Amino acid sequence: MSEAIRIAIGAPLSGNAAALGAEMKQAIELAVEEQNADGGIAGFPIMVEGADDQGKVETGRQVADDFCNRPDLLGVVGHYNSNVTIAAAEIYAAHDLPMITPIASDTALTERSLPNVFRFTNRxxxxxxxxxxxxxxxxxxxxxxxxxxxxxxxxxxxxxxxxxxxxxxxxxxxxxxxxxxxxxxxxxxxxxxxxxxxxxxxxxxxxxxxxxxxxxxxxxxxxxxxxxxxxxxxxxxxxxxxxxxxxxxxxxxATPEVGRVAGSSDFAARYATLFGPVGNYAVNSYDSVRVLIAAIRDAITETKGNPSRRDVLTAMRKLRFKGIAYSDPVQWDEKGDNLAVVTALNVVExxxxxxxxxxxxxxxxxxxxxxxxxxxxxxx
The missing domain is CATH 3.40.50.2300 (Response regulator)
Incomplete structure (x- = not known):
């Protein structure tokens, strides 16, 4: 294994959804920073790099190609837009690269049952x-x-x-x-x-x-x-x-309001101190990368220190993870959808x-x- 564990973020950091992509990226980076402060994964620091997919399919494909050509990358958190995520997922699948999307909700994403695709949010x-x-x-x-x-x-x-x-x-x-x-x-x-x-x-x-x-x-x-x-x-x-x-x-x-799940209020306060109030799916993004980190940790344990992308995929499939986005632990159905998800309905006051x-x-x-x-x- 290299001197660090490397993962990636694909998100729209420009264009109409730039603010949403920035929140996603910030929440992920906060989770990684906290994990590194706690010793990283098995003593290895986590390095995370982000790429702007611009909310465009062709750019998303290029981002996916770039990530796949990095053999040291063990997983991707992304993308935001469903059309971009669906296009990128096929490229990741061809290279056994695990992908967990915090937000993409189009039903078609997981209907293909690609073995590397995990949807954290609801459909x-x-x-x-x-x-x-x-x-x-x-x-x-x-x-x-x-x-x-x-x-x-x-x-x-x-x-x-x-x-x-x-x-x-x-x-x-x-x-x-x-x-x-x-x-x-x-x-x-x-x-x-x-x-x-x-x-x-x-x-x-x-x-x-x-x-x-x-x-x-x-x-x-x-x-x-x-x-x-x-x-x-x-x-x-x-x-x-x-x-x-x-x-x-x-x-x-597709997630309860902050405060309804234990730990979500504390996270929102830490996030707000650094970036301002949570405006969208920061909680899902934070938990998504923590799920990926947990799978990498399990894969390291199973392989005694040198996991492949396929090892991480195997660990991800078996995972049960209690986070702050949903009350129930995260686990996956046969398509890669999260069994813990809910639908919350909101008014404005x-x-x-x-x-x-x-x-x-x-x-x-x-x-x-x-x-x-x-x-x-x-x-x-």
């Missing part, structure tokens, strides 16, 4: 079903307008929500797509003709502006969304007080998200045959 089909059931059963919503961005994430969470909502007996009254980066949604809102009781948005950066356009137009219906809006910088700040007007908002997240519900994976997952209700098709 869109799980979270989409969980929020749909809450909207239908708990809040009594029946007719939705669905607005999604022309992105992989927007399509994925939009499909997940609509399929579950329809199975439960709801209706999709209208479906619209918007371009990522758009800001003027007054014409879109003015064109809505359907009778609806909620608007569901699938996307990341446009949600606050759609919400503001709704309230300007006098539309008071509930605004609900996937976790693309569970973001202080890109949703809470631009939404401002409109997030509490009318029926307010319901935003899902006093400029902050407040969790109002938490649905375990076993309850919030795919709509099973026993719970299906008569399907209502898209109205015309």
């Amino acid at each position: 869109d089909d799980q979270t989409g079903a969980a929020i749909s059931r809450h909207l239908y059963d708990t809040m009594g919503k029946r007719r939705a307008v669905l607005v999604e961005t022309e992105t992989m994430y927007g399509h994925s969470i939009g499909i997940a929500f609509s399929r579950a909502f329809l199975w439960l007996g709801g209706r999709i009254a209208e479906r619209r797509t918007v371009r990522e980066g758009s800001r003027d949604f007054d014409p879109l809102v003015a064109s809505l003709r359907a009778d609806f009781d909620l608007l569901f948005y699938g996307g990341s950066f446009e949600g606050a502006f759609i919400l503001r356009a709704m309230r300007r137009a006098g539309l008071h219906q509930l605004f609900a969304s996937g976790d693309g809006c569970w973001d202080a910088v890109n949703f809470l700040e631009p939404a401002g007080e409109t997030a509490t007007l009318g029926e307010g908002v319901l935003v899902l997240s 006093n400029g902050r998200f407040r969790q109002v519900a938490e649905i375990p994976r076993t309850q919030g997952g795919l709509i099973d045959a026993a719970s299906r209700r008569p399907r209502q098709f898209l109205s015309r």
Whole structure:
């Protein structure tokens, strides 16, 4: 083994998601710094290097190629965007390089059952079903307008929500797509003709502006969304007080709010001292690299000091890890999905998200045959 254990981070450090990628990288580096202060792994220091994938598929592929060509790298934490992660995963798989993604949620990532891929966060089909059931059963919503961005994430969470909502007996009254980066949604809102009781948005950066356009137009219906809006910088700040007007908002997240799992508040305080308040999935990023570190430690023990990438993969598959993101210990199903995940549902109060519900994976997952209700098709 070399004089240090080397791992890598692939994240968008420029472009629309730069702030999100920076938080991911900072949380990972904090975990590594703390582990090194505690002796590293079996006495070896951990060296971590980051690369900017720009949130672009081609750049992500190049980053993956570069990482794979480094034989001393034992694992990658990344990426953030689902399309980038899916593309990079195939390259890592060809080189037996373990990849754990803290955030990428598109269902397709783990459906291929690549042996090197581990998803720490929840899947869109799980979270989409969980929020749909809450909207239908708990809040009594029946007719939705669905607005999604022309992105992989927007399509994925939009499909997940609509399929579950329809199975439960709801209706999709209208479906619209918007371009990522758009800001003027007054014409879109003015064109809505359907009778609806909620608007569901699938996307990341446009949600606050759609919400503001709704309230300007006098539309008071509930605004609900996937976790693309569970973001202080890109949703809470631009939404401002409109997030509490009318029926307010319901935003899902794939991790409980800070403070609900032991250790998460202490981590958030340490993070805030260095970088400012947690705004997104820092807790998931922190735990993801700790999972990778634990697997490398187990592989070192098993091989008596000289693990290969395949040894780390074997250790990762067997791992049970109790972290600060989820109450249950992290362990993987046969696809590489995390069995400990939950879906949290949040409203906004006093400029902050407040969790109002938490649905375990076993309850919030795919709509099973026993719970299906008569399907209502898209109205015309």
